[in-house]
Amino acid sequence: xEHQSNNLTFRKLGIHSQQEHFVYMRxxxxxxxxxxxxxxxxxxIHFGLRSVVASLNIVRTDILKVGEISLSESAVxxxxxxxxxxxxxxxxxxxxxxxxxxxxxxxNDFSSTELGHIINDIVEGNYSNIHLSAFITACAGxxxxxxxxxxxxxxxxxxxQRISWNNDMVVDKHCIGGLPGNRTTPIVVSILxxxxxxxxxxxxxxxxxxxxxxDTMEVMTRVxxxxxxxxxxxxxxxxxxxxxxxxxxxxxxxxxxxxxKALDLDSEGQLIASVLSKKVAAGSNHLIIDMxxxxxxxxxxxxxxxxxxxxxEKVALAVGLKMKVLITDGTQPVGRGIGPxxxxxxxxxxxxxxxxxxxxxxxxxxxxxxxxxxxxxxxEGVSGMQQVQKTLETGKAYExxxxxxxxxxxxxxxxxxxxxxxxxxxxxxxxxxxxNRKLAKIAKLAGAPTNKTSGVDFFSPIGSELVKGQALYExxxxxxxxxxxxxxxxxxxxxxxxxx
Numbered sequence: 001x002e003h004q005s006n007n008l009t010f011r012k013l014g015i016h017s018q019q020e021h022f023v024y025m026r027x028x029x030x031x032x033x034x035x036x037x038x039x040x041x042x043x044x045i046h047f048g049l050r051s052v053v054a055s056l057n058i059v060r061t062d063i064l065k066v067g068e069i070s071l072s073e074s075a076v077x078x079x080x081x082x083x084x085x086x087x088x089x090x091x092x093x094x095x096x097x098x099x100x101x102x103x104x105x106x107x108n109d110f111s112s113t114e115l116g117h118i119i120n121d122i123v124e125g126n127y128s129n130i131h132l133s134a135f136i137t138a139c140a141g142x143x144x145x146x147x148x149x150x151x152x153x154x155x156x157x158x159x160x161q162r163i164s165w166n167n168d169m170v171v172d173k174h175c176i177g178g179l180p181g182n183r184t185t186p187i188v189v190s191i192l193x194x195x196x197x198x199x200x201x202x203x204x205x206x207x208x209x210x211x212x213x214x215d216t217m218e219v220m221t222r223v224x225x226x227x228x229x230x231x232x233x234x235x236x237x238x239x240x241x242x243x244x245x246x247x248x249x250x251x252x253x254x255x256x257x258x259x260x261k262a263l264d265l266d267s268e269g270q271l272i273a274s275v276l277s278k279k280v281a282a283g284s285n286h287l288i289i290d291m292x293x294x295x296x297x298x299x300x301x302x303x304x305x306x307x308x309x310x311x312x313e314k315v316a317l318a319v320g321l322k323m324k325v326l327i328t329d330g331t332q333p334v335g336r337g338i339g340p341x342x343x344x345x346x347x348x349x350x351x352x353x354x355x356x357x358x359x360x361x362x363x364x365x366x367x368x369x370x371x372x373x374x375x376x377x378x379x380e381g382v383s384g385m386q387q388v389q390k391t392l393e394t395g396k397a398y399e400x401x402x403x404x405x406x407x408x409x410x411x412x413x414x415x416x417x418x419x420x421x422x423x424x425x426x427x428x429x430x431x432x433x434x435x436n437r438k439l440a441k442i443a444k445l446a447g448a449p450t451n452k453t454s455g456v457d458f459f460s461p462i463g464s465e466l467v468k469g470q471a472l473y474e475x476x477x478x479x480x481x482x483x484x485x486x487x488x489x490x491x492x493x494x495x496x497x498x499x500x
Contacts, residue, residue, distance in 0.1 A: 008029070011083060017074060020072065037089075055128055078125060110152075140265045140267040152273040161247065165198055170284045173185065178296075179294075181346070182290075194399070197373070210449055212449065214242070220405055226246060253278060275312075276312070280321065295331065338440065351401050352398055370383070415453060434498070447477050
């Protein structure tokens, strides 16, 4: 039981710190003085039966009154506390699972039990960013063996919610990433659900890219649904395309990804656990993986892709997933739009069978849908490609997409930006190489994904024969300032698009 003298009144300051938990107390607070708390001390905050560990920030102004305490928004949400309620603080007991992280750093393997404790502590908020960085670094550089990856995947599955469906066939797809504009998911979901398959797709928002699937879908419909709402949509239409952040599926994954991106570290083992834990937690049992390979994609070589494919197949088998990996072209963007509204336009043009729809986006979507249909065993005597083509070309997939959007809350036509700048070829010749990362950065500097209509409209795929002055791509922004910001970066770079 906490000492009454350690009770303080919560005041909401509205400080956003991503998922890092912070507590704010006055320097002259009696609790700080009596407990010997100093800035950045890790302390435990108690509210009812809930508690969270947070790093202390000391306040030297009257933003907090005597006897008041505040928390970052992530900690407020976790505790479920409201302004004026009383909370107490205490010292943090040593976190036992950190000894397992230290053991791994010195070359020992994780046991299944140890990884379970680590992931549980991460989800409970007991790890600071420093602790998370240590764990991620200990796992990086392919330091996790197959047994450890399987244990990590299971630990991540078991620390969040799991969805079960009244169906023994639940399908899903995932792309390893690294390709701007590769927005096949809404098209694949629409095709397969119109063929009677169950495909509850929980998707991510952008972390370092110009758009995630959830950002693009949000242009057209509501994507922040509760678990009960997700279930109702899937029961009605067979599938959904929603943001996974509210579903609390494998919640450790979101925490780890945030720190991995800040460190710019990609651990193969954690990538596998991240992808597969989310799929199992979402109730999926049949999965297609799109693994693009290219010089400026996430996977740079066929050899790296084959190694990842082999390891992923072993883990999928162990956690009960029937999975197929497709190694695909990752040398250039897919579709024309890079950014939420521009990608939404492309999706609709494919679903509506518009003659001007980007053929590469259509073909990749059909390939993934056909492979997943055949993996499910539901191809019904004809090739999967024949079935999915017919479903798309007769308009059934488009009808299903609109029905899913309306079941999620609404359907809206995407609008495009008012500020644009066309980038033109400085010489005649053939496009031989495209830097995906630089092109994506231009879209982000123009405002994507926060500004939904910002991004890049891409006109010059590899193999295009160009004349000097021909449009390569068009930068879209919601303000002149953002447009100029993107243009400054463009002027500082060479060989975003290489013309020979």
